[in-house]
Amino acid sequence: METDLDEPLHTGVMIALWPSSPAKYAIGSEPVDQLHVTLGFLGEADDLSRGDRTTIDAATRAAANAADGPIEATVAGVDVFGDDDGGALVLLLDGPALPAVHDAVWSVLDEDEWPDQFVPWRPHMTVAYLDHVADQAAVRAAAEALVGETIEIAHVGPAIDGEQHRVPLWADVSRETSQFANPYHDELGRFARKREGRRVSTGRVASVLGGLARPDQMPHSDVDAVLANRDLVDANRATVIEQLGADGEALVAGARAWTGAANQIETVRAGIASGDPTMTRFRDVVAAAPLNEVPLYRGMHYTDQAMFDALTSLKEGDVLPARHIASFSASRARAIARMGQTDEGVIVTITPGGAPALDVDSISNTREHEFLVAHDLRVKSVKHTRTWDEDEEAEMVLVELEVEAV
Numbered sequence: 037m038e039t040d041l042d043e044p045l046h047t048g049v050m051i052a053l054w055p056s057s058p059a060k061y062a063i064g065s066e067p068v069d070q071l072h073v074t075l076g077f078l079g080e081a082d083d084l085s086r087g088d089r090t091t092i093d094a095a096t097r098a099a100a101n102a103a104d105g106p107i108e109a110t111v112a113g114v115d116v117f118g119d120d121d122g123g124a125l126v127l128l129l130d131g132p133a134l135p136a137v138h139d140a141v142w143s144v145l146d147e148d149e150w151p152d153q154f155v156p157w158r159p160h161m162t163v164a165y166l167d168h169v170a171d172q173a174a175v176r177a178a179a180e181a182l183v184g185e186t187i188e189i190a191h192v193g194p195a196i197d198g199e200q201h202r203v204p205l206w207a208d209v210s211r212e213t214s215q216f217a218n219p220y221h222d223e224l225g226r227f228a229r230k231r232e233g234r235r236v237s238t239g240r241v242a243s244v245l246g247g248l249a250r251p252d253q254m255p256h257s258d259v260d261a262v263l264a265n266r267d268l269v270d271a272n273r274a275t276v277i278e279q280l281g282a283d284g285e286a287l288v289a290g291a292r293a294w295t296g297a298a299n300q301i302e303t304v305r306a307g308i309a310s311g312d313p314t315m316t317r318f319r320d321v322v323a324a325a326p327l328n329e330v331p332l333y334r335g336m337h338y339t340d341q342a343m344f345d346a347l348t349s350l351k352e353g354d355v356l357p358a359r360h361i362a363s364f365s366a367s368r369a370r371a372i373a374r375m376g377q378t379d380e381g382v383i384v385t386i387t388p389g390g391a392p393a394l395d396v397d398s399i400s401n402t403r404e405h406e407f408l409v410a411h412d413l414r415v416k417s418v419k420h421t422r423t424w425d426e427d428e429e430a431e432m433v434l435v436e437l438e439v440e441a442v
Contacts, residue, residue, distance in 0.1 A: 047197065049078040051095055051141055053134075054191040054202050055161070056106065061187070063178040064125060064164020069200075073109070073129060073161050073189065075099065075141045079151050081197035087355055087442050090412055092194050094441065095144040096203055097324055099192045102140035103205040106190035107133035109159065114179045117160075122167035125179055126160040129187065134159045137192065137205075161187070241287070241394070242326050244279050248272045248398035265401070272398045283321050288399060290318030294361065294408070295400040301361075308360040319360055323410035325394035332364035332386040332393055332407050333371035347382050348435045355442055356384065356413045364393065366405035372434075380433045386413070391441035413439035 052072035055061065062068040078084075078092065109131035117124045138157055147153065169175050191202040249272070251265035273292070277284040293300040307315030336347060350356065364386060365371045371383060386393065386409070393407040400406045417438045 047080055049081050049084060049092070049194065049196050051075045051078065051092065051099065051192070051194050053137065053189045054193065054200070056188040056190045060185075061127065061161060061163055061182065063182075064175045065168040066163055066165075071161055071163070072195070073134075073159055075138050075192070076145060076153060077151060078145075078194075084196070087412070087414075089196075090442050091145065092196075094411065095141045096193050096201075098140040098144045099137045100203045100205055101324065102137045103133055106188050106205055107131060107137070109134060109187045109189060111182045111185045111187065113183060114176070115160070116166065117162075119166075121172070123165070124162045125164040125166055125169075125175060126162050127179060127182060129159040129161060131159075241280065241283065241321060241324070244276060244284075245395060245398055248275060250397050251400075269399055269401055276399060283317065286314050286317035287321050287396075289314050290322070290361075291396050291399045291408075294363070295396070295402045295406065305360050319410050322361060322394045322408045323392060325392040325408075325410075327389045328386055328391060328393040328407065329388055330366050331368070331388060332366060332391075332409075333368045334362065334364045334384040335371035335374045336382040336384060350415050350437060351418060352415055354415045356415065356437070356439060358409055358412050360410065362409050362413075364407045364409060366407065370404045380435075382435045382437060384413070384437045384439055386439055390439065409441075411441040414442045415439055 050072075052074050054072055058068050058071040061071055076095075078088075084092075109129040111127045112130040113128040115126055115128055117126055135157075138159070163179055164175050166172050166175070189205070191204055193200065193202040195201070249268060251268050273288045276288055280287065290304055293304050304315055304318070308319050364384075365374075368383070368385075372381070391409055391411055391413065393409050395405075395407050397405050397407075415437050419436050421434050421436055
């Protein structure tokens with residue numbers, strides 16, 4: 037017999053699937069609101085770091101995006117994990133979408149950094165712990181009677197220290213607005229409150245943006261080109277709103293503030309931090325972007341010596357906060373140029389596949405191929421190099437950080 041992976045919800049951490057109508061399966065000692073299908077047991081809540089929570093958020097998003105909407109699972113059998121007289125009585129589940137959602141979680145989680153999982157994964161729902169049941173025969177019979185039943189599962193999400201955070205398995209963009217639990221946490225690492233919204237799949241957003249014409253990368257001194265670009269960007273933004281609805285409106289509002297002539301980056305970040313619905317939705321859309329397919333670069337320089345010292349002292353494994361949103365360029369030369377007139381700086385590189393990054397070039401006023409990233413970044417490697425700045429005709433000393441999303 038196996039040992040059940042499930043831990044008591046009031047102390048443990050897990051990512052799970054949550055059935056739509058669980059009352060029918062509350063036949064034993066498990067409360068109806070705790071019936072679930074474990075995708076991964078992740079240890080104890082007290083042991084979680086802020087970085088762990090960020091990773092759990094990302095794994096939840098990946099799982100939600102692995103389905104086109106609610107999925108179905110069939111009760112294929114009954115088993116006992118653990119001691120036959122006191123172990124966990126479980127409903128064994130089967131369904132074509134279950135492995136994809138499970139695999140999506142573990143495509144984000146590094147199995148070496150989390151508690152050991154049972155292999156192969158056997159999808160199941162624990163309905164009773166037999167040592168807590170007075171009439172075991174009756175509960176076993178009730179479980180057997182459920183074999184062949186179809187269970188609808190509409191939500192995925194973590195349970196941390198007894199608090200559940202459920203996110204709908206993403207549906208088609210035409211689905212009606214519904215209330216969902218926001219899987220992103222605030223600055224203190226806690227999970228944020230629920231809010232209204234409709235989710236658009238990662239592929240849908242990227243497809244719409246990728247199908248738009250891109251503005252020419254002209255110097256601002258070329259007035260005619262600037263005006264033509266502005267008209268094109270405005271038309272692209274209208275298309276985004278038309279095709280993506282509320283998500284498009286938030287994306288355009290955020291991009292306009294972020295990349296506009298009157299740069300309002302800190303205003304965007306403040307809006308996200310305060311829970312502004314438009315700006316948080318903008319962040320959500322950016323965070324759900326596909327992984328970058330091209331190298332991305334960010335040039336960083338600070339006149340504040342303490343800040344610069346902190347940046348240049350980062351080492352492998354350290355985390356560089358995104359502060360909700362950070363911008364990157366597909367041009368290394370452009371990233372270096374943005375450091376300004378300086379003989380030293382930091383260049384941050386995301387290699388292909390390193391982080392979810394949204395290509396906003398088609399709705400951006402900037403003169404670079406710009407991507408936005410909404411994930412904190414972990415340093416993979418550090419090296420010190422020297423490069424020649426053609427514009428300044430001087431040598432620059434660079435600290436190069438290769439990073440990936442945490």
